[in-house]
Amino acid sequence: MRAFSASxxxxxxxxxxxxxxxxxSAQRLAFHVLGLSEERARAFADAILDAKRSxxxxxxxxxxxxxxxxxxxxxxxxxxxMICVVSDPRDVAALERTHEYHGVYHVLHGVISPMNRIGPxxxxxxxxxARVAKGGVREVIMATDPNTEGEATAMxxxxxxxxxxxxxxxLAYGVPVGxxxxxxxxxxxxxxxxxxxxx
Amino acid sequence: MRAFSASxxxxxxxxxxxxxxxxxSAQRLAFHVLGLSEERARAFADAILDAKRSxxxxxxxxxxxxxxxxxxxxxxxxxxxMICVVSDPRDVAALERTHEYHGVYHVLHGVISPMNRIGPxxxxxxxxxARVAKGGVREVIMATDPNTEGEATAMxxxxxxxxxxxxxxxLAYGVPVGxxxxxxxxxxxxxxxxxxxxx
Numbered sequence: 001m002r003a004f005s006a007s008x009x010x011x012x013x014x015x016x017x018x019x020x021x022x023x024x025s026a027q028r029l030a031f032h033v034l035g036l037s038e039e040r041a042r043a044f045a046d047a048i049l050d051a052k053r054s055x056x057x058x059x060x061x062x063x064x065x066x067x068x069x070x071x072x073x074x075x076x077x078x079x080x081x082m083i084c085v086v087s088d089p090r091d092v093a094a095l096e097r098t099h100e101y102h103g104v105y106h107v108l109h110g111v112i113s114p115m116n117r118i119g120p121x122x123x124x125x126x127x128x129x130a131r132v133a134k135g136g137v138r139e140v141i142m143a144t145d146p147n148t149e150g151e152a153t154a155m156x157x158x159x160x161x162x163x164x165x166x167x168x169x170x171l172a173y174g175v176p177v178g179x180x181x182x183x184x185x186x187x188x189x190x191x192x193x194x195x196x197x198x199x
Numbered sequence: 200m201r202a203f204s205a206s207x208x209x210x211x212x213x214x215x216x217x218x219x220x221x222x223x224s225a226q227r228l229a230f231h232v233l234g235l236s237e238e239r240a241r242a243f244a245d246a247i248l249d250a251k252r253s254x255x256x257x258x259x260x261x262x263x264x265x266x267x268x269x270x271x272x273x274x275x276x277x278x279x280x281m282i283c284v285v286s287d288p289r290d291v292a293a294l295e296r297t298h299e300y301h302g303v304y305h306v307l308h309g310v311i312s313p314m315n316r317i318g319p320x321x322x323x324x325x326x327x328x329a330r331v332a333k334g335g336v337r338e339v340i341m342a343t344d345p346n347t348e349g350e351a352t353a354m355x356x357x358x359x360x361x362x363x364x365x366x367x368x369x370l371a372y373g374v375p376v377g378x379x380x381x382x383x384x385x386x387x388x389x390x391x392x393x394x395x396x397x398x
Contacts, residue, residue: 004262004263004264004288004291004292005250005253005254005255005263005264005265005266005269005270006265007246007249007250007252007253007254007265008250008254008263008265010246010249010250011246011247011249011250013246014242014243014246014247018228018231018232019227019228019231020224020227021228025219027289027292028218028219029217029218029220030250031288031289032217032218033217033247033250033251034250034251034254034263036251038251041247041248041251042248042251043213044213044247045244045245045247045248046244047206047209047210047212047213048210048213048232048240048243048244048247049240049241049244050206050209050210051204051206051207051209051210051229051232051233052232052233052235052237052240052241053206054204054206055204055206055207055233056204063203064203064204064207064233065203065204066204066205066206066207067204070204071204089203089230090226090230092203093203093226
């Protein structure tokens with residue numbers, strides 16, 4: 001027995017199918033949408049369809065884009081001699097938020113994970129090698145996640161890039177800024193000690 | 200400088216405009232939508248538009264409905280002699296989840312709140328009085344929220360219904376089932392003591 005209208009129930013179900021949204025949140029979101037103006041609700045629906053329709057991968061760095069070339073690769077002020085390798089487009093967004101990185105990116109779209117049957121060929125690794133082989137690249141910064149799979153992927157990729165005349169670096173490990181030392185795990189602390197720098 | 204495609208950014212913004220959704224959640228949800236099939240994404244967009252278009256209020260109980268009469272009022276097995284008065288359609292859903300209430304509802308769509316300039320005339324109170332005045336109602340259960348405004352609204356409504364030959368009741372107060380006694384506030388405990396029943 002439904003308590004609400006069928007169309008409202010359907011909207012609640014749709015919200016509930018999203019990751020991390022339980023029934024109560026879904027209900028709250030659906031009621032919020034009901035309270036939107038006709039125009040705002042249409043903008044929301046259109047945003048979903050537009051994103052599905054127009055988002056593709058940049059033909060250079062494989063970041064998400066609306067056209068063949070993403071806004072970062074299309075920006076003449078970015079330093080194309082420096083490529084930061086990440087596993088996910090979200091990592092690009094995170095690094096862009098620092099406003100301090102002026103190079104370009106390369107998005108692998110995943111990490112090597114034998115457990116999930118993801119091998120090097122499932123990622124944009126050969127495209128990265130081709131990019132570096134073309135020349136003009138001074139440095140490749142490996143910025144995959146600091147966990148086992150991210151580490152292994154970075155290792156694998158850096159081995160492939162070794163034949164080229166390019167500096168290969170890795171993001172520094174250490175204690176997160178603004179965190180509490182007491183909550184840092186021992187491996188992070190060990191890495192932070194290893195990487196200590198003079199004042 | 201945008202990191203993503205414009206259409207993806209727009210979708211993230213749309214999610215972020217929802218209550219309780221921060222930037223990171225919005226990003227997660229937008230990426231999830233990107234990963235949906237064309238068909239699933241369209242179903243989501245349609246659910247938003249459909250709900251906006253077709254949800255209206257039941258002409259009897261003012262619960263949300265797709266037609267003039269909601270599924271509950273339309274159900275001949277429901278006892279129309281018992282009306283449960285709630286402030287919000289979400290409360291109908293909560294009570295329906297008990298699967299034990301077989302009467303009908305009346306949704307006030309708010310509570311009397313001088314602070315927010317909501318008076319009795321802004322709520323579906325006169326509609327309730329008219330419903331009771333028509334006869335055939337044995338009991339009205341006041342199920343507004345157990346807080347000051349809900350309480351005051353229940354009081355006000357019950358006073359208006361006193362002239363009619365109808366039993367007016369209030370949901371029981373007490374400690375919530377499954378909770379811990381030590382976390383219950385003193386007023387709830389007091390009410391639970393007051394309302395104690397023999398085993």
